Amino acid sequence: MSDDVAPVGAFAPPSPYELVDWRRGFGRQIGPLYRAVGPDGVRMAFRVEEHHTNGMSNAHGGMLMTFADMAWGHVISVETSSFWVTVRLTCDFLSGAHLGDWVEGGAEILSVEDGLYTMRGRIWCGERVLMTGSGVFKALSRRPPRPGEKAFAPAT
């Protein structure tokens, strides 16, 4: 809908985050998003830009939920190298993120049952927690691992 955002290259994310190179569809539309794989697992992040905001210049609730869906479900991508869909997502909004804030998110797997992953997730900005929630995601067909991902291992 718009091209009024800063060019992606104009912002250097804090290390070890790297740009997620989504070139089409909704991922591109609501980007740029960043990701990092560290000792605590995979994390995603974004900086709140003008095109992420609501009328109060905070990150729009829809953007935070979209980010939660992507950041929490992305753990399945990294753990299993498989495509997945969202079955249920519950989001509790605790605090807002402002224009320019650096927002991070991640999740842990609580259970795996018949290809259904139940996750507990969190989104935060520095020390401030913005959202907690849970997600149920269904793993679909496997695919070749991408850089930084583990090889597929069927749930046991």
Next chain:
Amino acid sequence: MSDDVAPVGAFAPPSPYELVDWRRGFGRQIGPLYRAVGPDGVRMAFRVEEHHTNGMSNAHGGMLMTFADMAWGHVISVETSSFWVTVRLTCDFLSGAHLGDWVEGGAEILSVEDGLYTMRGRIWCGERVLMTGSGVFKALSRRPPRPGEKAFAPAT
């Protein structure tokens, strides 16, 4: 992030839907959205465009949740002419929407308590239900009614 979508004016929504004229922020970024006020209350809608899709050319889960947040919470705007924020949203994904599909959504108010509105919502495409869920929204300050909205009446 992109300007590769059809100009808004190129698509005429089915009557009585009219374009929601969001000119900035996330509402503009993920638009165009449409709304209609009829005997069953307010409804919102969008046509699935390329910039709403995931890798399977279906509406991205994040877009459906964003739409749920807007369509369900919008009932509060119309009923009370007040600003609001989302407190909790739970979304159950039942079916997908494809590129070009006309997606509609609406909600009913289950309870009002201390400015907290609990809603039961639904998103559909023709006869097919795409999502059901519930939302808790908090009404903030009132504002002058917009066309088609009721005057503010404090919850009793």
